[in-house]
Amino acid sequence: MAMLIDGKKISSQIKDEIKAEVLTLKEKGEEVTLAVVLVGEDPASQVYVRNKKRACEYVGIKSLSFELPAETTQEELLLLVEKLNHDPAVNGILVQLPLPSHIDEDAVIKAIDPNKDVDGFHPMSVGALSIGQKGYVSCTPAGIIELMKRSGIEMDGKHCVIVGRSNIVGKPMAMLMLRENATVTVTHSHTKNLKEITKQADILIVAIGRAKFITADYVKDQAVVIDVGMDHDENGKLCGDVDFDSVQKVAGAITPVPGGVGPMTIAMLMKNCLTSLELK
Numbered sequence: 001m002a003m004l005i006d007g008k009k010i011s012s013q014i015k016d017e018i019k020a021e022v023l024t025l026k027e028k029g030e031e032v033t034l035a036v037v038l039v040g041e042d043p044a045s046q047v048y049v050r051n052k053k054r055a056c057e058y059v060g061i062k063s064l065s066f067e068l069p070a071e072t073t074q075e076e077l078l079l080l081v082e083k084l085n086h087d088p089a090v091n092g093i094l095v096q097l098p099l100p101s102h103i104d105e106d107a108v109i110k111a112i113d114p115n116k117d118v119d120g121f122h123p124m125s126v127g128a129l130s131i132g133q134k135g136y137v138s139c140t141p142a143g144i145i146e147l148m149k150r151s152g153i154e155m156d157g158k159h160c161v162i163v164g165r166s167n168i169v170g171k172p173m174a175m176l177m178l179r180e181n182a183t184v185t186v187t188h189s190h191t192k193n194l195k196e197i198t199k200q201a202d203i204l205i206v207a208i209g210r211a212k213f214i215t216a217d218y219v220k221d222q223a224v225v226i227d228v229g230m231d232h233d234e235n236g237k238l239c240g241d242v243d244f245d246s247v248q249k250v251a252g253a254i255t256p257v258p259g260g261v262g263p264m265t266i267a268m269l270m271k272n273c274l275t276s277l278e279l280k
């Protein structure tokens with residue numbers, strides 16, 4: 001049976017470390033402030049924003065909340081971002097995605113000051129990551145690296161296969177695994193013979209958004225399996241992209257859903273808020 005990689009426990013440890021750091025900063029008179037912007041009333045986004053604000057409260061980071069109606073125009077949103085860019089009291093800016101369809105997400109991401117881009121989605125952050133320079137790293141892939149490091153999983157020289165090539169998970173994940181000296185293969189929906197490729201992985205990272213897609217026959221014996229997916233099964237229950245029940249019998253280590261990658265994302269957002277002080 002595979003070792004369970006406990007994201008809940010590891011993320012709690014990270015948040016406690018951040019809490020201690022924030023306290024030390026406060027004693028020196030420095031406060032960390034995150035501005036959280038939500039446009040519209042998407043229920044999933046409301047839950048994510050609430051969880052981010054709760055995490056801020058726990059670690060002692062001040063959060064400023066901007067909840068705008070769904071009819072907010074792109075110009076109005078860009079004006080708010082500009083105002084936050086110029087506010088010296090704001091260290092990080094997070095605009096919750098997805099935005100309503102009349103707003104160009106790329107334009108909003110590009111408008112955020114790269115020094116306050118705690119989500120790591122700005123082209124400057126993405127560029128810095130790909131050439132190995134200091135900068136913000138997208139929270140989910142950064143959290144996966146931290147999960148593996150703190151679980152004692154060796155990445156150097158391993159063959160890592162990533163399923164999915166999105167800008168927020170698959171692509172930055174590939175860059176981070178290269179940084180850890182893994183040999184990286186990125187696959188996607190046009191990949192031929194996916195199973196043959198995933199079966200070669202020492203580390204298999206799956207981010208496709210398809211419930212229980214990866215079954216045991218996609219996995220090499222004793223591989224490390226990281227499941228990024230947040231999907232719902234036929235009964236409406238939260239599950240991942242990996243069929244946990246069958247894969248745990250083959251894998252050497254595996255992340256559960258929930259309680260694996262998910263909690264790490266918010267912990268890394270808190271960590272990025274501290275990075276903002278270094279980049280200031």
Ligand code: NAP
Nearest residue numbers: 140164165166169188189207208209228229230261262265
């Ligand atoms: P996305 O933007 O929809 O990208 C999905 C990727 O998977 C695309 O690159 C797509 O290929 C690929 N793909 C789809 N079907 C495939 C198949 N049958 N075989 C191989 N590749 C396939 O998704 P995302 O934003 O990366 O999110 C992926 C999953 O992770 C979702 O369940 C999401 O909810 C979850 N997620 C979780 C967290 C967290 O904090 N735990 C954070 C972010 C995302 P093409 O490029 O060819 O279309």
